Amino acid sequence: QVTLKESGPVLVKPTETFTLTCTVSGFSLKNARMGVTWVRQPPGKALEWIAHILSNEEKSFSTSLKNRLTISRDTSKSQVVLTMANVDPVDTATYYCARTQIYCSGPSCYPFAFDIWGQGTVVTVSS
Amino acid sequence: QTVVTQEPSLTVSPGGTVTLTCASSTGAVTSDHNPNWFQQKPGQAPRALIYSTYNKHSWTPARFSGSLLGGKAALTLSGVQPEDEADYYCLLYYGGAQGVFGGGTKLTVL
Numbered sequence: 712q713v714t715l716k717e718s719g720p721v722l723v724k725p726t727e728t729f730t731l732t733c734t735v736s737g738f739s740l741k742n743a744r745m746g747v748t749w750v751r752q753p754p755g756k757a758l759e760w761i762a763h764i765l766s767n768e769e770k771s772f773s774t775s776l777k778n779r780l781t782i783s784r785d786t787s788k789s790q791v792v793l794t795m796a797n798v799d800p801v802d803t804a805t806y807y808c809a810r811t812q813i814y815c816s817g818p819s820c821y822p823f824a825f826d827i828w829g830q831g832t833v834v835t836v837s838s
Numbered sequence: 839q840t841v842v843t844q845e846p847s848l849t850v851s852p853g854g855t856v857t858l859t860c861a862s863s864t865g866a867v868t869s870d871h872n873p874n875w876f877q878q879k880p881g882q883a884p885r886a887l888i889y890s891t892y893n894k895h896s897w898t899p900a901r902f903s904g905s906l907l908g909g910k911a912a913l914t915l916s917g918v919q920p921e922d923e924a925d926y927y928c929l930l931y932y933g934g935a936q937g938v939f940g941g942g943t944k945l946t947v948l
Contacts, residue, residue, distance in 0.1 A: 748937070750884075758876070758884065758927050760937035771935040774839060807883060821934040823872045824889030831883050 713737035715747070715808050715829035723798055723836050733791040733808030733829060740786045742766055746811040746822060747791040749782070751804040752831075759804075764791055765813050765820045798836045805831040840864055842930050844940035849948050850918045858943045859910040860928035866909035871930040873911035875904055878925045878942075887926075888913060915945075923947040 719731035733747055740747070746765035752758050762772045764782045772780050781794045791808060812824040841863040850856040860873060867873060875888040886895050888904035891911065901917045911928055928940040 750939075757942045758878075758929075758939040760929065760939055763935075763937070769935070771937075774936070809884075809886075812889070819934075821872075822931065822937070824893070825874060825876070825886050825929070826889075826895055828883045828885070 713810060713827045715810060715827060717806060717808050717829045717832035719806070719832050719834060721833065721835065723834060724838055725799055725836055726797055728794060728796045729798060729834060731793045731795075731806055731808075731832065731834070733793070735789045735791070735808075735810070738810065740766065740784050740789060740791065743815065744813055746813050746820070747784070748809050748811045748822065748825060749791075749793050750807045750809060751802075752807070753801070753804045761806075762793065763811055763822060765811070765822065767815065767818075767820050769820055800836045803834065803836045805833050807831045840932055840938050842928065842938045842940040844926075844928060844943045846941070847944040847946065849946045850915070852918060852920055852947055854918050855914065855916045856918060856945065857907070858913045858915075858926055858928075858945070859907065860912070860930065860940050861910045862930055864932070867906060867911045867930060869906070870934075871911070871932070873904065873906075874929040875902075875911075875913045876927045876929070877922075878927065879923075884927065918947055920947050 723729045748763040749761040809825040809828045876884040878884040892904040
């Protein structure tokens with residue numbers, strides 16, 4: 712059974728940095744056809760695509776957030792880690808990770824589908 | 839900045855048919871955008887329904903179908919059930935790698 716579980720801080724102060732961890736099971740982060748994407752949803756608002764990391768370690772970031780984000784993976788722990796710096800109250804949201812199916816052509820890989828989502832973790836940015 | 843636009847809300851009667859659309863500010867949506875569709879009910883994580891325009895996941899009910907329609911991605915629900923009342927989001931990929939979600943459609947079954 713494929714599962715993803717997000718974990719991280721519940722409350723963060725403005726200007727601080729927080730780290731979220733997505734722990735996966737039922738599949739390997741080294742699987743050539745898989746990646747993990749982070750998505751967030753502010754309260755009462757729409758989903759927002761944030762970033763992904765693919766099996767070949769290619770990374771992509773939201774244009775509006777890329778200067779504040781890093782993403783990495785630890786295959787030995789089956790974890791993908793997202794770090795967001797210099798946070799603001801507008802970053803208050805439920806953060807989800809989702810397994811992402813990819814295809815590769817030559818050295819590059821491309822996502823084409825989300826299938827399994829985690830339950831999400833709520834992060835509140837407030838002083 | 840790229841904007842993906844969906845109808846804010848739609849209403850359909852039980853047993854009816856409804857089509858939700860997903861437009862791109864950059865022009866016509868094509869299969870290269872790999873349109874994905876998701877359903878989200880209150881208090882729940884999103885659930886994947888459709889990928890790469892029209893492909894269904896193993897758990898996607900047969901009444902859901904995806905297509906390209908008039909330069910947009912489309913999700914059609916045929917024979918709508920009360921449990922289909924939810925928010926629906928489309929996702930498009932740009933440059934093969936960067937994703938952008940639409941603003942979501944709130945579907946009411948009434």
